[in-house]
Amino acid sequence: MELVPVGWVESPLTDAAAAPKQGDEGAPPAWLVFDGAYADALGDLEAGVELLVLTWLDRADRSVLRVRPRGDASRPLTGVFSTRSPDRPNPIGLHRVRVLAVDGLRVRVADLEALDGTPVLDVKPVLEPRGER
Amino acid sequence: MELVPVGWVESPLTDAAAAPKQGDEGAPPAWLVFDGAYADALGDLEAGVELLVLTWLDRADRSVLRVRPRGDASRPLTGVFSTRSPDRPNPIGLHRVRVLAVDGLRVRVADLEALDGTPVLDVKPVLEPRGER
Numbered sequence: 103m104e105l106v107p108v109g110w111v112e113s114p115l116t117d118a119a120a121a122p123k124q125g126d127e128g129a130p131p132a133w134l135v136f137d138g139a140y141a142d143a144l145g146d147l148e149a150g151v152e153l154l155v156l157t158w159l160d161r162a163d164r165s166v167l168r169v170r171p172r173g174d175a176s177r178p179l180t181g182v183f184s185t186r187s188p189d190r191p192n193p194i195g196l197h198r199v200r201v202l203a204v205d206g207l208r209v210r211v212a213d214l215e216a217l218d219g220t221p222v223l224d225v226k227p228v229l230e231p232r233g234e235r
Numbered sequence: 236m237e238l239v240p241v242g243w244v245e246s247p248l249t250d251a252a253a254a255p256k257q258g259d260e261g262a263p264p265a266w267l268v269f270d271g272a273y274a275d276a277l278g279d280l281e282a283g284v285e286l287l288v289l290t291w292l293d294r295a296d297r298s299v300l301r302v303r304p305r306g307d308a309s310r311p312l313t314g315v316f317s318t319r320s321p322d323r324p325n326p327i328g329l330h331r332v333r334v335l336a337v338d339g340l341r342v343r344v345a346d347l348e349a350l351d352g353t354p355v356l357d358v359k360p361v362l363e364p365r366g367e368r
Contacts (some may be wrong), residue, residue: 103354105236105293105325140324142300146317153316156327158236165311167275183358184279185294191273192238192356194327212355223325225316 105158107221108143109136109207116218134222136207137225144225152228155197158221162193183204195220198228212214236271238291240354241276242269242340249351262348267355275360280337285361288330288347291354295326328353331361 113132134155136144147153166189168179182190199211246265267288269277280286299322301312315323332344 103238103293105238107236108324140300140316143314143324144316145301145314147314150315154329156325156329160236167273168278181278181280183273183277184284184360185348186359190357191241191276192289194357196287196289196329196359214354223236224323224327226319226329227317235273 105221105223106138106216107158107220107223108140108225109134109137111157111214111216111220111222113214113216113220115216115219131202131211131212132214132216134209134211134214134225136209136222138207144204144207145224147201147209147217149162149203151201153199153201153210153211154226154228155195155199155216155222156226157187157195157197157216158223159193159195159216160219160221161188161190161217164191164193166190176215178215194223208234238354238356240270240291241273241357242267242355243350244267244268244290244347244349244353244355246342246347246349246351246353248349258272259309264335264343265347265360266273267342267344267347269342269355271342274340277337277340277342277351280334280342280358282334282336286332286334286344287359287360288328288349288355289342289357290330290349291327291356292321292326292328292349293352293354294321294350297324297326299323300342327356 203210336343
């Protein structure tokens, strides 16, 4: 179960501590920059659509099983499967974004809360009548 | 970027060709059976909550970049990032399910469209005000 990066995030967000905690709190637009080997896979993306972007949160701590939500010391330790903490056994980030523009292998998206350099694993449409197995 | 299975799917679905194409078309209930090493991570799951389950679609073809949606030969070839095809470079399945019951390391869920034996990678709450980085 070895992942391959299909692209990377280009974002002004470079510091985990300073990053907003969710997209609608003001994450900036970012670029998804794809490896040319995957050009055919992204050939039908277009401005205006909503996407789910899956990323590899490469700065996460994979040994963490319980966290205090939002880093709030007054809250109880909670199993990570009941939180969106990036620290978890398989640190896959799931981000809902809107496509602003497509320029060849570069896709501009709004509200992506992911740090600069984060590997992109997959992109899926938000809505499709069928197809998930 | 090496994934570890945190558990496995136990489901009556054993044949990809016969599986429904999305949960609300009638996927049966299934069990998520977790490895004991992750007991602390799932300690706060409870019946009634909605979860996103991430799986590794281990029978997928990772070389596929374009597909005919729904396997319909009359439809044009479409980049896999615009479809929910399981065949894609990183075949991570994303399933929205409802928890029916929790029994130790076994979690019963409704409407999981995943084949028996599919590795489970992660579980996330559907709704949380903050926390995704």
